[in-house]
Amino acid sequence: MAAILLATAACTDDGAGPAQPSAVPSPPAVSTEDRLVFGMGEPRVLDPALAADAESLRITRQVLETLVRAEPGGARTGPGLAEEFRVDATGTVWTFRLKQGVTFHDGTAFDAAAVCANFGRWYRFDGALQAGDLSAYWQTVFGGFAKNRSSRLPASLFKSCTARDAGTAEIALTRPSSRFPAAFALPSFAISSPAALRKYAADKLTGEGYPAYGSNPVGTGPYRFVSWDRKARLVKLEAYEGYHGAKAKVKELHFQVVEAAVRKQALLDGKIDGYDLVAPADQQELAGLGYHVLPRPAFNTLYLGINQSGNPALAKPEVRQAIAYAVNRQRLVSEAFPAGAKPALNFHPDTLPGWNPDVAAYAYDPAKARELLAAAGLASGLRLRFHYPQGVTRAYMPSPKQIFELIAGDLRAVGIEVTGTELPWTPEYLHAVTRGKAHDLHLFGAVGNYGEAYDFLGPLFAQRQDEFGFTDTGLFEQFKQVEKTGEPDARVPQYQRLNARLLELLPALPLVHGPDVLVFDKNLIGVVPSPLTDEDFAAAIFT
Known part of the structure; x- marks a missing residue:
């Protein structure tokens, strides 16, 4: 399915040969605004390993990255933090050659040891962290843990993670599985800074029901976490200047909780710059007013x-x-x-x-x-x-x-x-x-x-x-x-x-x-709708 574009080329067929696309101006290199506010539902936790809801993971996708990821606008798996990946002849050992020169937002280095620290952490989840609502995606993909605390949990598909050298991580499975490599792209398997995991006691539950790291994520993504104001229901991110890829064009990215019934009015009033799950009855009206109404490829x-x-x-x-x-x-x-x-x-x-x-x-x-x-x-x-x-x-x-x-x-x-x-x-x-x-x-x-x-x-x-x-x-x-x-x-x-x-x-x-639909402000372009809700807000730009 073709990716949805904000501007499309017009073509005609007059019998004189292939039609030529009309000229489409290049987007500006610099955004005219420094803040993008996206309206959404209530997030639960910002540690992706403990998140199963789309709203939490929408935020963490901007802050943390996975070894592999889906292609922009599609679902096929390609490079992420790993430049290359392959499976051995047995189908049980996946080798990842990692990008070099990547740093976490706290300044520590991303390397194979960091990859294994994360996979080892998830595998060793214990006690309440083995509950289905906390480690849902680990259990869906890998099954059980190093020490299962429930007889209902199966043996784990995960066997080990080995840092062969700083740039090579090797993940071994107990048997071949059809889940991979695509499941490695799940946002719950994004790589956190091991230093931050230690600093914020990532595996120790607090009175709020989640570890402190759940409110202080540190990754390698184009945006770094700034704050989560629960009273204002607002999460603030800012562009990470040390990002290893194309840097975010909009300096501040805010995720504001807005009730579904009033999101359209919030957009019309200029309080937010976009939202998703646009009601079918509102799509034609918003498009007619000049807003960018973008169907996600149906998944x-x-x-x-x-x-x-x-x-x-x-x-x-x-x-x-x-x-x-x-x-x-x-x-x-x-x-x-x-x-x-x-x-x-x-x-x-x-x-x-x-x-x-x-x-x-x-x-x-x-x-x-x-x-x-x-x-x-x-x-x-x-x-x-x-x-x-x-x-x-x-x-x-x-x-x-x-x-x-x-x-x-x-x-x-x-x-x-x-x-x-x-x-x-x-x-x-x-x-x-x-x-x-x-x-x-x-x-x-x-x-x-x-x-x-x-x-x-x-x-x-x-x-x-x-x-x-x-x-x-x-x-x-x-x-x-x-x-x-x-x-x-x-x-x-x-x-x-x-x-x-x-x-x-x-x-x-x-x-x-059936597709769901995103809408963005009239002068906001660059975000490619993803069938996996894996939109890259770093590509957004105000014209």
Whole structure:
């Protein structure tokens, strides 16, 4: 997917040959303003190792950096603090050649010893730091710790980190894993100054619930931390003059907590310079007023879950295929989603390696749907219970009731009578669709955390889930094989086969990839929307 640009070249085709792009003026080298204020929700903690919420990590991404990172505007993994990285033939040892001459904001040197100090710290988390809400991403990626304090924690995937020399760090795993190298780009694995970790007792919980380092992050990023005024709900950063890359053009970067309902007015009043998760109803208005309305490349998938355990009819492949042919996904995109949404062909976006264009597409075909129902002995019709959530909005599901009504109408048109049940998102809806047999169809979504197809597919389909109520040992074995494939290129054909098989089995139907949207002031340019919310504010400039 192409990166969204603030200024695009206009082209025409008059038959006289390739059109020439119009001239686009270069942005100024110096910003006309010294402060950028971004409106957002409440952050929890500024130690990324202990943060799982997007608002905290939005801030820490500007202050701390990871060994590898996603390409600007995309999800593919490239160099970060490591100039080069590779895996050995066993798929278990990752070697990182580090950038030279990099310093932390406290003046100490970044080197392989610092890398290993961070990985060793996370691996040795103990006591309360092993709680799922404190070390969520470590547990998601690496599993357990050096000494697990709960029998529910698995053995750790992490084995060791070795500083071969100042510029070479070697991370060993207990087995190959499909999570890497992309998972190394997660902001929770950003490298902190070991001196600051010691100074602020990073592993000692305080009365506020987090260690002192959670309010005093020190990294190598383009901005350094200045202050966090909890009463004013304001985090201040300033450009780090010793930064090893392109220095930030705006001197001060402020993250101001602003309630979602009043962010648009705060932008119009000039109190903030931007915010994200712009309501669909506000996007056209703000664009018309000259604000830069920027969709992020969609990195999620709305799907229609099909529960095979609750209704015998849904265990028939013909019936699931009929449902797939009955749903008009293009109309969902056109009527229920903002600009930038697209119909989903696989369960993950096409920005990830392994996306397969040759899967069963199930183009909208009501006649085919009726034919398949007749072949399944259901020419007289079928009744299904359809659950959808209340009181929730997601980029992949901006209006659950509208989406339900559109799909229900499509199904009724082919002879499938639908009874809708609307439930509050938590806990009623989540419990109903993931634990029981009280429904036949439901709406849900997958959101990617890092640039690897397994992050979308594995949690949904690698083993039996009550959400779908189906078992396919051959499919589950395919997932086991890809999960233990350490070489990234070797995983691509495996994902393509998995995507094809999933669209044959249809435990669910992928529907739409839906973008969320950023907006910036009329004279603010340079920020490239990221599907991973990994926007680089150091590139921002006021014209």
